Amino acid sequence: MRRTGSGHAALAALALLLVAMPAWASIEFYQTTDRTEVGTEDVFQLTVVVVDPPDNAQVQFPSPEDFEVLSSSQSTQRSIEMSGGGPPVIQTVRKHVLLMRANRPGTLTIPPAVLTADGRTRRTEPIKMTVRRGHVEPPRSQASRQPPDPFRNFPGGPFGRMPDPFAGEENEEPDDRRQQEDVRIPRGDSDLFLRATVDKKQVYVGEQVTLSLYIYSRVDLSSVDAVTMPKLEGFWSEDVESPTQLTGEQRVVNGIPYRTYLLRRRALFPVKSGTLSVTAAEADITTGFLFAGHRVHRVSNALEVEVKPLPPGGPKGVSSAQVGQWDLSLEVSQTRVELGQPVTVKVILEGAGNVKNVTPPRLEVPPALKVYDPTTTDKVMPDKWRIQGRRVQEYLVMAQRTGTFTLPALEFPYFDPRTGRYEVARTEPVELTVEPGAGGVSSSPATAAPQHVTDAAAEQKNVLTASGLRTLRYQARFEEPAAAVWQRPFFVPVVLSPLGLMLLLGLVGLVRGRLSNPDEGSRNRQRAKAARKRLAEAEKLREGSSSAFYGEVEKAVLNFLEARLHAPVGGLTRDALDAKLTAAGVDAERRQRVRFVLEACDAGRFAPGAEAAARERILDDAAAVMEGWDK
Amino acid sequence: MSAITAILVATLLGQAYYSPEEAQLLFQQANESYLKQDYAAAREGYEKLLSRGFGGPDIHYNLGTTYLSQGDLGRAVLAFERSRRAGGEGPDLDANMSMARAQQLDKVVGAAPEEPFVQRVVSATSGNLVAWLFLGTWLAGFAFLLLFRVLRPGNRAWAAVVGVLLLAASVPSGALLAAHVWVHETLHEAVVLAPTLRAREFPKEDAKVAFEVHPGLKVRVMEETGRYVRIRLPNGLEGWAEREGVAEI
Numbered sequence: 087m088r089r090t091g092s093g094h095a096a097l098a099a100l101a102l103l104l105v106a107m108p109a110w111a112s113i114e115f116y117q118t119t120d121r122t123e124v125g126t127e128d129v130f131q132l133t134v135v136v137v138d139p140p141d142n143a144q145v146q147f148p149s150p151e152d153f154e155v156l157s158s159s160q161s162t163q164r165s166i167e168m169s170g171g172g173p174p175v176i177q178t179v180r181k182h183v184l185l186m187r188a189n190r191p192g193t194l195t196i197p198p199a200v201l202t203a204d205g206r207t208r209r210t211e212p213i214k215m216t217v218r219r220g221h222v223e224p225p226r227s228q229a230s231r232q233p234p235d236p237f238r239n240f241p242g243g244p245f246g247r248m249p250d251p252f253a254g255e256e257n258e259e260p261d262d263r264r265q266q267e268d269v270r271i272p273r274g275d276s277d278l279f280l281r282a283t284v285d286k287k288q289v290y291v292g293e294q295v296t297l298s299l300y301i302y303s304r305v306d307l308s309s310v311d312a313v314t315m316p317k318l319e320g321f322w323s324e325d326v327e328s329p330t331q332l333t334g335e336q337r338v339v340n341g342i343p344y345r346t347y348l349l350r351r352r353a354l355f356p357v358k359s360g361t362l363s364v365t366a367a368e369a370d371i372t373t374g375f376l377f378a379g380h381r382v383h384r385v386s387n388a389l390e391v392e393v394k395p396l397p398p399g400g401p402k403g404v405s406s407a408q409v410g411q412w413d414l415s416l417e418v419s420q421t422r423v424e425l426g427q428p429v430t431v432k433v434i435l436e437g438a439g440n441v442k443n444v445t446p447p448r449l450e451v452p453p454a455l456k457v458y459d460p461t462t463t464d465k466v467m468p469d470k471w472r473i474q475g476r477r478v479q480e481y482l483v484m485a486q487r488t489g490t491f492t493l494p495a496l497e498f499p500y501f502d503p504r505t506g507r508y509e510v511a512r513t514e515p516v517e518l519t520v521e522p523g524a525g526g527v528s529s530s531p532a533t534a535a536p537q538h539v540t541d542a543a544a545e546q547k548n549v550l551t552a553s554g555l556r557t558l559r560y561q562a563r564f565e566e567p568a569a570a571v572w573q574r575p576f577f578v579p580v581v582l583s584p585l586g587l588m589l590l591l592g593l594v595g596l597v598r599g600r601l602s603n604p605d606e607g608s609r610n611r612q613r614a615k616a617a618r619k620r621l622a623e624a625e626k627l628r629e630g631s632s633s634a635f636y637g638e639v640e641k642a643v644l645n646f647l648e649a650r651l652h653a654p655v656g657g658l659t660r661d662a663l664d665a666k667l668t669a670a671g672v673d674a675e676r677r678q679r680v681r682f683v684l685e686a687c688d689a690g691r692f693a694p695g696a697e698a699a700a701r702e703r704i705l706d707d708a709a710a711v712m713e714g715w716d717k
Numbered sequence: 718m719s720a721i722t723a724i725l726v727a728t729l730l731g732q733a734y735y736s737p738e739e740a741q742l743l744f745q746q747a748n749e750s751y752l753k754q755d756y757a758a759a760r761e762g763y764e765k766l767l768s769r770g771f772g773g774p775d776i777h778y779n780l781g782t783t784y785l786s787q788g789d790l791g792r793a794v795l796a797f798e799r800s801r802r803a804g805g806e807g808p809d810l811d812a813n814m815s816m817a818r819a820q821q822l823d824k825v826v827g828a829a830p831e832e833p834f835v836q837r838v839v840s841a842t843s844g845n846l847v848a849w850l851f852l853g854t855w856l857a858g859f860a861f862l863l864l865f866r867v868l869r870p871g872n873r874a875w876a877a878v879v880g881v882l883l884l885a886a887s888v889p890s891g892a893l894l895a896a897h898v899w900v901h902e903t904l905h906e907a908v909v910l911a912p913t914l915r916a917r918e919f920p921k922e923d924a925k926v927a928f929e930v931h932p933g934l935k936v937r938v939m940e941e942t943g944r945y946v947r948i949r950l951p952n953g954l955e956g957w958a959e960r961e962g963v964a965e966i
Contacts, residue, residue: 453752555786555816556809558751558779562744564737564766565773565803571848572898580852584859622870 113138115201117148117210124215125222126188129156129271129340134182134199134210143203145182152194152217156185156276157342185341188217221270270387271339277304280386282316282367284354285471288392292409292440293503295354295391296326296471299367301347301384302339307332308372308379313349316365316388320358322407322443326468327351353473355440357406359395364388400508401499408500410439410474414446414511416496422519429483429518433460435498435511438474441466447496449481455491455518456554458482485520486554492517613649614712617642621708628701635701636690639708643683646712660684676711683707740771748779756787774805778813785817791910791932791964793817798908798935798966822931827952835896836904844897851890858883905938907948907963914963916956920945927956936963 114137124130134145147158163179188194194217198209272279278301285296299315301307310332327348334345349369356362367386372379396404412435419430435446442464451457458481466475485491493516502509571577624638647655647663651670655663660681667677686704735743747762763780766772781796797814832840861880865873909930917924920942930936936948945957 453754555782556812558748558782559775559809560745560748562741562771562775562779563773564740564771564776570897570901571845571852572894577848577852581855584856587863588859625871 113140113143113201113203113208115139115199115208115210117196117199117213119196119213119215121224122213122215123218123222124188124224125218125220126191127221127270128224129185129187129342130215131341132184132186132196132213134184136180136182136201138178139180139201140203143180143201145180146200146202147182147184148197148199150195150197152189152192153186153196154189156187156271158182158184159341183341188215191217191219193217271302271342275384276342278302278307278371278373278382278384280349280367280369280384282364282386282389284364284389284391286391288394289356290394290409290501290503291356291359291396292406292501293356294410294439294473295321295356296351297323297354297364297389298351299349299369299386301332301349301369301371302337302344303334303347303373304342304344305373306375307334307347308375310347310349311370311372311381312368314368315350315352316367316386318352318354318364320360320362320393321354321356321364322440323355324353324440324442324466324473325350326353326471326473351471353468353471354391355406355409355443356391356393359393362391362393364391396501397506400501401510404499404501404508405445407440407443407445408498409503410437410444410500411502411504412437412439412444412498412500412509412511414496414498414513416493416513416516418493418516418518421517422521423485424521425485425488429485431457431481431483431493431516433479433481433496433513434476435478436476438469438472439500441473441475441477444477446477446479447498449479449483449496450494451483452491453557454485454487454489456484456486458484483518485518488520488522490517490519611649614646617646617649618712620645621705621712624708625705628698628705632701633691636687636704639704640684640687640691643680643687643708643711647680679707679711683711735766735769735771740766740769744771744776744779751779751783751786754786756783759783760787772803774800774803774810776800777803778805778810781817782813785813789932790817790820791908794821794933794935795908795910795964795966798906802966817933821933823934825934825950825952825954827954836900838893839896839900842893842897844894844901847890847893847897851887851894854883854887854890858885858887905965907936907938907946907965908932909934909936909962910964911959911962914958916948916954916958917945918956920947920957924957928954930958935966938963938965 117134120131161181165177166174194215196213198212201208282299332347337346366388372381415434417432433446460479460481463478495515496513498511620642627635747759750758760783777796777800781793784793794817858880861876865876914930915926918927939947946960949955
């Protein structure tokens with residue numbers, strides 16, 4: 087008996103083996119990592135690739151104790167190659183991606199992955215990893231290194247030489263995408279954490295840095311109850327974005343899909359140089375829904391920003407707010423205006439930078455124009471998180487006299503961090519013509535400042551009020567500092583001069599009296615003088631009694647004669663007196679007059695009632711007796 | 718301004734004496750500097766004229782206006798007060814003085830105690846007029862007495878009467894003049910210049926500060942000791958302040 091059945095079975099088995107052998111032999115099975123040197127805080131990617139796996143192939147991933155597998159994913163790609171007249175070649179690539187993190191520093195080994203199919207087993211090569219403590223910055227070449235292209239064996243394959251349609255996408259990605267590069271997944275809170283990022287680590291003083299605060303979550307969020315923003319010492323900050331509702335966005339961090347929620351976004355303008363710190367932000371977040379939710383507290387990372395001082399050689403007085411890109415312009419409501427009408431002048435500073443802190447240059451006007459304090463308005467229009475807008479200072483200018491005046495050009499120096507150079511924004515001078523008003527109001531040189539009025543009727547009347555600084559005097563009357571009259575040199579001597587004069591006269595008289603000899607002649611002269619004085623006393627008695635008057639006149643004449651004759655004459659008869667006078671050489675006429683006066687006195691004393699004319703004549707005759715005696 | 722004018726002005730500035738024409742030129746130059754808002758140059762010109770003896774109310778007024786434009790309130794008020802003391806008057810001086818006082822930081826509250834009778838009489842009369850009145854009556858009185866002595870008896874009594882009356886009239890005018898001299902010598906007014914002038918209770922550095930005054934306030938300097946002066950505010954408040962903080966009008 088022939089055992090044909092068993093022979094067929096063996097033949098079939100051999101044929102199957104022959105068919106299966108090439109298929110098993112074409113299987114590629116390997117594993118790679120995106121980097122070989124990592125930190126304990128870094129997440130790296132392990133890629134296990136199976137090319138043309140059998141249908142029942144099972145891959146066992148390495149599960150070493152030294153590494154933590156954060157996530158795993160699987161993808162399969164299938165390609166068909168048509169070549170010549172031959173059958174199409176179908177290739178299947180199954181890729182397993184594991185995100186892992188080392189548990190300890192040291193030189194660790196990722197054990198081989200195992201592929202099991204049809205009772206056969208294949209293993210990959212183990213991979214040695216150098217693990218350091220903390221975070222290790224991946225070298226650019228290593229960081230960008232991609233796993234081996236599983237289609238690399240396709241000669242002239244459909245994707246082999248085609249340009250990557252997304253090659254340039256990285257350069258065009260928004261800034262927030264670049265900010266995400268800095269995100270590190272914290273150990274322990276990897277499902278829900280808070281991250282603060284800045285778009286620039288190194289800026290100039292006054293240059294904008296954008297701070298963003300995100301929630302990264304792999305769980306459902308219910309609400310964010312409280313957010314404590316970081317302390318921003320050394321920064322001027324402006325809100326850019328502050329969402330009121332949580333809006334999630336899918337992002338993949340180190341291969342791990344997260345849902346991110348923006349909490350706050352602020353523009354920071356450093357006002358001083360050095361290393362400035364942005365402290366950690368904090369937030370209370372409720373996860374889950376309804377009764378299943380619970381509240382957690384998360385703290386973000388702290389940041390540091392290196393702030394460089396403005397380079398030397400800039401214009402004087404450039405402040406930290408004068409950084410950015412600015413344009414300066416001047417707008418005048420009208421260049422021809424009637425006296426008394428206001429002119430609105432706007433100084434507009436527009437551009438990117440710290441709009442709310444920048445100060446436009448002050449409007450300078452000729453003295454004939456009065457400029458009031460400006461009102462400032464801001465309009466901030468953030469563009470892709472960049473603070474930009476315009477700051478307008480509006481001046482009210484009132485002319486104080488007619489004429490043509492020039493508002494001078496304005497300059498605004500600033501530092502442009504893009505070019506790293508100082509620039510100057512300028513305006514052109516503006517000519518302003520002020521004409522007399524329609525009502526014939528002429529200019530007032532007394533600098534009468536118009537009052538800003540709101541009443542329409544008053545505006546037409548060109549109200550002028552006398553406020554404002556009066557102008558200079560153009561003619562000067564030069565004078566020495568005037569001293570008081572009593573302080574002038576002449577005053578005291580002049581006041582004392584009468585006293586001095588009186589004193590001098592007295593002294594002179596005294597000296598003369600002492601120096602002169604009291605001889606007989608002088609005594610007689612004094613007696614004659616006394617007689618004249620007595621006669622003067624008699625004049626006062628002209629209206630009185632006759633006896634007193636004539637007695638006084640007689641005594642005066644007799645005293646005079648005694649003084650002149652040097653002998654007493656009282657009691658002499660008229661003849662004896664006449665003889666004495668004759669002996670003294672007195673002429674006959676004077677003797678006759680003496681006799682007449684004495685006899686008239688006798689008659690007047692003893693015969694009262696004489697007329698006033700007679701008394702006057704007696705006085706004249708007595709005076710005539712005394713006059714001319716010494717000649 | 719041409720270069721020749723600039724050289725001429727510079728030459729004039731270096732001279733110790735100015736002719737009236739040169740002084741006028743400097744005055745105009747200072748005015749032009751003011752119009753160009755070069756207040757420092759304007760102020761220098763006016764002060765140069767003052768230092769050379771070319772004073773007067775107009776110079777002080779312009780100097781005060783320049784200081785006011787510069788925002789130096791203390792020196793502005795000082796110059797305006799000096800202008801007024803030099804006989805200056807006019808609406809422009811009043812207006813600028815009012816503007817300067819309106820900018821003063823200090824507000825003196827409370828009524829001033831009544832001044833002594835002598836000071837009130839002095840402030841109500843002109844010192845120069847009183848001095849001329851006294852001098853005239855005094856000299857005329859003696860002149861009539863001298864005339865009485867010269868005249869012959871009989872018709873000279875009137876000279877004695879007039880002389881005595883004039884001398885009698887010179888007595889009250891002399892007393893008033895003496896009051897003016899006393900007030901002038903003992904009473905000094907000043908203006909605060911220091912940004913913040915502390916008035917202490919005693920003329921010592923560690924004495925308690927009674928109050929502070931600021932530029933532009935007019936005070937009265939009562940007495941001096943060391944580097945302190947006792948100032949009195951218009952409401953009678955007194956304290957000791959450093960002498961450098963005030964400038965006498």
